[in-house]
Amino acid sequence: MMDNLRAASNSVVLKVILAAIMLSFILTGVGGYLTGGSANYAAEVNGQEINSANFEQSFNNERNRLQQQLGDNFSQLMGNDAYIKQLRQDVLNRMINDLLIDQYAAKLGMAIGDDQVKLSIQNSPEFFTDGKFDNAKYRDLLNRVNLAPEQYAEIVRKQLLSQQVVRAFAGSDFALPVEAESTAALIQQKRDVRLAPINTAALAEKKEAMPSDEQVKAFYEQNKTRFTTPESVKVSYIEVDAASLGDGLTVSEQEIADFYQKNKPMYIQKSRFNYSVIVLDKESDAKAVLEQLKQGGDFAALAKEKSIDKDSGAKGGDLGWLESTAIPDDILAAKLTEKGQLSGVIHSDLGYLVVRLNGSEEAKEKPLADVKKEITQALLQDKSYEKYEDLQTKMLDATANDKFSLDGAAKAAGLKVVETDWFTRDDVPQALNYPEVTQAVFGGELFGAKGAPGANSDLITVEGDRAFMLRIAEHRPEAVKKFEDVAADITALLKRQNITEMARKQAQELVTALQAGKGDEALAAAGVKFGDKQEVTRFSDDAQISDSVFALPLPKDGKPAFGVASDMKGNVVLVALDAVAPGKLEDKQAQAVTAQLAQQNGSMALDALINSLRAQAKIKIGEAAGVK
Numbered sequence: 001m002m003d004n005l006r007a008a009s010n011s012v013v014l015k016v017i018l019a020a021i022m023l024s025f026i027l028t029g030v031g032g033y034l035t036g037g038s039a040n041y042a043a044e045v046n047g048q049e050i051n052s053a054n055f056e057q058s059f060n061n062e063r064n065r066l067q068q069q070l071g072d073n074f075s076q077l078m079g080n081d082a083y084i085k086q087l088r089q090d091v092l093n094r095m096i097n098d099l100l101i102d103q104y105a106a107k108l109g110m111a112i113g114d115d116q117v118k119l120s121i122q123n124s125p126e127f128f129t130d131g132k133f134d135n136a137k138y139r140d141l142l143n144r145v146n147l148a149p150e151q152y153a154e155i156v157r158k159q160l161l162s163q164q165v166v167r168a169f170a171g172s173d174f175a176l177p178v179e180a181e182s183t184a185a186l187i188q189q190k191r192d193v194r195l196a197p198i199n200t201a202a203l204a205e206k207k208e209a210m211p212s213d214e215q216v217k218a219f220y221e222q223n224k225t226r227f228t229t230p231e232s233v234k235v236s237y238i239e240v241d242a243a244s245l246g247d248g249l250t251v252s253e254q255e256i257a258d259f260y261q262k263n264k265p266m267y268i269q270k271s272r273f274n275y276s277v278i279v280l281d282k283e284s285d286a287k288a289v290l291e292q293l294k295q296g297g298d299f300a301a302l303a304k305e306k307s308i309d310k311d312s313g314a315k316g317g318d319l320g321w322l323e324s325t326a327i328p329d330d331i332l333a334a335k336l337t338e339k340g341q342l343s344g345v346i347h348s349d350l351g352y353l354v355v356r357l358n359g360s361e362e363a364k365e366k367p368l369a370d371v372k373k374e375i376t377q378a379l380l381q382d383k384s385y386e387k388y389e390d391l392q393t394k395m396l397d398a399t400a401n402d403k404f405s406l407d408g409a410a411k412a413a414g415l416k417v418v419e420t421d422w423f424t425r426d427d428v429p430q431a432l433n434y435p436e437v438t439q440a441v442f443g444g445e446l447f448g449a450k451g452a453p454g455a456n457s458d459l460i461t462v463e464g465d466r467a468f469m470l471r472i473a474e475h476r477p478e479a480v481k482k483f484e485d486v487a488a489d490i491t492a493l494l495k496r497q498n499i500t501e502m503a504r505k506q507a508q509e510l511v512t513a514l515q516a517g518k519g520d521e522a523l524a525a526a527g528v529k530f531g532d533k534q535e536v537t538r539f540s541d542d543a544q545i546s547d548s549v550f551a552l553p554l555p556k557d558g559k560p561a562f563g564v565a566s567d568m569k570g571n572v573v574l575v576a577l578d579a580v581a582p583g584k585l586e587d588k589q590a591q592a593v594t595a596q597l598a599q600q601n602g603s604m605a606l607d608a609l610i611n612s613l614r615a616q617a618k619i620k621i622g623e624a625a626g627v628k
Helices: 002-009 012-028 052-070 073-078 081-107 114-122 135-144 149-170 177-187 200-204 213-222 242-246 253-262 283-294 299-306 310-314 368-399 407-413 435-442 483-515 519-526 543-551 587-616
Strands: 041-045 048-051 190-197 232-241 272-280 318-323 346-348 351-361 460-462 466-476 534-536 561-566 572-581 619-621
Touching (some): 041 052, 041 081, 048 052, 048 081, 052 081, 114 149, 135 149, 200 483, 213 483, 232 242, 232 368, 232 407, 242 368, 272 283, 272 299, 299 310, 368 407, 368 466, 435 466, 483 519, 483 561, 483 572, 543 561, 543 572
Antiparallel strands (some): 041 048, 041 619, 190 534, 272 318, 346 351, 460 466, 561 572
């Protein structure tokens, strides 16, 4: 009940803010999740489908993530059919695992409600502006990654549900201190090494480093998919933005007055009552307070001193003005009618209340002056939306007989036709970066024959107050680059591969010579020299060198162990491992490692759960997965 009292006493501004937040989620569909199936599914898990659209969206998201992570190396990977097939399989496996956890959580009665999803999104710092949730920023960020709000909400729900299951398993394990000590000895181990880079400049001068014309041509023929240019378009479009149509619109005094007269019931201030309350645990305490008040005690002082409800108590018990429909039944039953009148002791679900009526106001009509600003804004919004709908009608009428030009529609609406530069599905211009627009552009229905411009689109409405009409000005389908255009790049690539292979072969020969005690002569002949001693840990900057160093056997009898490695720049190096020192941890570090091991043990339990669920599940892979 007290929550109701506080909510009722909030200002109108707060109610408007809360309503705006709730409305934003309703309009964007945060409460709705992806549903429905398709005959062309990616997988079926215990009778529940992973449809092709969701799978392709997940695959594209993973592909975009890898592109940002790998940079120039990404195009090489995308040209490898086996890699693409494995990537699709990995994405599908993750989706199947997520669905299995979802089904298992449902079986256990675990669930994530819409309110939890909303709260998680509202509390995400990436959507904050000036420390508060910014719905416009939220919508903009989702548009940038081509995600509809309901899709993002489903992602959040699955993350929260997975976390719930993970906590159930990861929190159920532990690790012994001795495990932490032995793990620290390995994790914090230090190794003293010397590195000797292979002289690739000398190898590059050798004849065998250069690939033949036949090899270059054969590589092109076998890897044409690596040399494709993505589908790209130029788009002409007209944008109608309801928010911008209010500029220049005015509302007359007569229009305001007429609206006020026609809608007076909207501007009636309902009867209101102002109460103060003191909340106590015991009936005897409430009776004592009531007696003090009857003897002239100060209500506000007693509320601050004795009320167990800290919020109202801090305000001297004041609940503010409440409309008659918002007054709780317990207080209404006290039938307070006179200013300053005290109730008896009221028994409620919060405890025992003593209430005072501070004042009341009869229902009254709000004067025009008080609501003029509100009416003006409403009329301007109506006019703006009328203009928005009128312009759309004019555009549709203008293109009814001319579906291959936007000029008539632009002239009829008084708007401009904008033309973009070339862009692909992965770099849609910000102005057009809405899922509905992207689907229309690359869906195929707007393409003309043989690359010619196609017909105008229908009006595409986004966000409820913005619309686009567009057409494809130029279209380039995905195509393989000509051999002449990529021959030089292929030659350079094959040459680098040949040099690397020659370097690894030479390095292995040098390792053999070093192990046989003939290393000095072999090193001198190859122009290779070891550098100064350096310390390598598992956390060194060059992870590739570190991994290779820790894969070497331990040195024996005071003699170094030798091996071959590649550094992060791709250079081939000889490695001499001279000494190994075990790692140690301080107390706080040991505690952290113990906790991490416990979490790892819990993760292993979760992996075992997933493996068990997969073994028991009925999983059918569909053609849309593209992994068969």
